[in-house]
Amino acid sequence: MLKSPTQKVGLSFEIAARKYLEDKGFVWIKSNYSQAGGEIDLIMLDDETLVFIEVRSRKNNAYGTAAETIGKAKQSKLLNTAEHFILSKKEFSKLNCRFDVVSYDNGKLNYIKNAFS
Known part of the structure; x- marks a missing residue:
């Protein structure tokens, strides 16, 4: 269940990224x-x-873009979670994988294919 306005905004960006x-x-x-x-x-x-797609948004870029907020610690968590998914879903175990980012800076969509590995 979404609790905060920030979570609701995040969900709307995830829906837009999926579309x-x-x-x-x-x-x-x-x-x-x-x-x-x-x-x-x-x-x-x-x-x-x-x-595996990370969706990020920022209202302004005074301290960097939305994509720049995905540091090494977050990348490591995403890698570990992706590994968990693949191990639990054997039907995907033979596929190649990549990590993409869909970011929104001031509402503008940016798509980064192969954002990190």
Whole structure:
């Protein structure tokens, strides 16, 4: 259950990101996959590639862009959570994987394919 206005805004950006990617041909698998070590906003297929997508937003860029807020610690959590997902869903274990970012800076969408590895 969403508790705060910030969570509601985050959900609206995740929905918009999903629609954007579906319009590009991605196939949705799961939203907000979580385990003890972290959460992945969107998991989708891009042809034969399993894509883990982090969605971020910022109202202003005074302290950097939304994508720049995904530091090494967050990347590590995403990697661990993705590994957990793959181990629990054997049907995806043979696919190539990548990590993409959909960021919104002042409401403008930016898509970064292969944002980190």
